[in-house]
Amino acid sequence: MNITASMVKELREMTGAGMMDCKKALTETSGDMDKAVEFLREKGLAAAEKKAGRIAAEGIVDVNVSEDGKTASIVEVNSETDFVAKNETFREYVAAVAAQAAKTDAKDLDAFLEEKWELDTSKTVKEQLSTMISIIGENMNIRRFEKITARNGFIVSYIHGGGRIGILLEVESAIVNDDITEAAKNIAMQIAAMSPKYISRDDVPEEFINHEKTILKAQIKNDPTNEKKPENILEKMLEGRLNKELKEVCLLDQAYVKDGDMTVAKYLDSIAKEAGTNVTLKRFVRFETGEGLEKKSEDFAAEVAKQMGQ
Numbered sequence: 474m475n476i477t478a479s480m481v482k483e484l485r486e487m488t489g490a491g492m493m494d495c496k497k498a499l500t501e502t503s504g505d506m507d508k509a510v511e512f513l514r515e516k517g518l519a520a521a522e523k524k525a526g527r528i529a530a531e532g533i534v535d536v537n538v539s540e541d542g543k544t545a546s547i548v549e550v551n552s553e554t555d556f557v558a559k560n561e562t563f564r565e566y567v568a569a570v571a572a573q574a575a576k577t578d579a580k581d582l583d584a585f586l587e588e589k590w591e592l593d594t595s596k597t598v599k600e601q602l603s604t605m606i607s608i609i610g611e612n613m614n615i616r617r618f619e620k621i622t623a624r625n626g627f628i629v630s631y632i633h634g635g636g637r638i639g640i641l642l643e644v645e646s647a648i649v650n651d652d653i654t655e656a657a658k659n660i661a662m663q664i665a666a667m668s669p670k671y672i673s674r675d676d677v678p679e680e681f682i683n684h685e686k687t688i689l690k691a692q693i694k695n696d697p698t699n700e701k702k703p704e705n706i707l708e709k710m711l712e713g714r715l716n717k718e719l720k721e722v723c724l725l726d727q728a729y730v731k732d733g734d735m736t737v738a739k740y741l742d743s744i745a746k747e748a749g750t751n752v753t754l755k756r757f758v759r760f761e762t763g764e765g766l767e768k769k770s771e772d773f774a775a776e777v778a779k780q781m782g783q
Contacts, residue, residue: 483506484498488518489519495513498510498512498516514688515688515691516692517692530551530762531552531554531762532550532552533567533636534762535570535632536548536639537574542629543622545620545621546577547618547640547758548567548570548574548760549762550613551613552609552611553611557609558636559635562609563613573585573590574618582617586602587599598615617760619758621641623643623755626645626646627657629644629657631662631664633665639760640759641758642657642660642661642664645751645752645755646745646748650748652748661757663730667721669724672723672755672756673725686715689711689715690711693711693714724737724757725741726738741754
């Protein structure tokens, strides 16, 4: 397969690895981008996560939380351009989608799109979307939604960057006061900033652990400075690196962004102790606009030439 400069550039943006390393990785993996990322990770040349350069689609995330804090929804609606994403009509529409999602019983997006649009029951959600596309003059897409209900506690939300990132966090607590609510909002901000995958290590699937161990073992093996080290030392290195990675992906293990001297778990414990009750993080949802989507990139010079008929 012919490895193009744009492929090398994309892989470099995703991983932060050097240009020649990226070209070699793509060559070794026949141009498979995901396998190339794994190749670079095994060589110790790339981070565990793809960089945000891959996140490119426009649109916004919005949330809707009931007054009692027991039910909430989060939605992502995409548009073609950032200009439309900032349009007030578009934002009002997305807020209405979030409000409908907070009341829906739909289990998936297809079922949600076939529901009656609450603000005009002569249309379905899908038909209202088509109407909005006609009004705004740009293609739009309801990409995803999630609805959660708190049984023994409450839900807080947080929107970052005008809708670039949205968070829902369910907290279980017998007492709900201003300090606990503020702590929940602070942790929602933490989720937005640090993008954890799980709440605690108990939530991490065995499959994830085994996959990361395979990558880390390859990193250690490919480092020539480790050739003469005994097996027990290499095993300790593996556990140390895995432990470091779990601290990054598990919310409670992360350093608390507002006070790096404590973890999120210790911060939560201090709030719970002050309130005299147990406070437990049950689950969270984090949507980032365009996450995993590719934005169509145009060669500006070629486009100008095309417009001029050259």
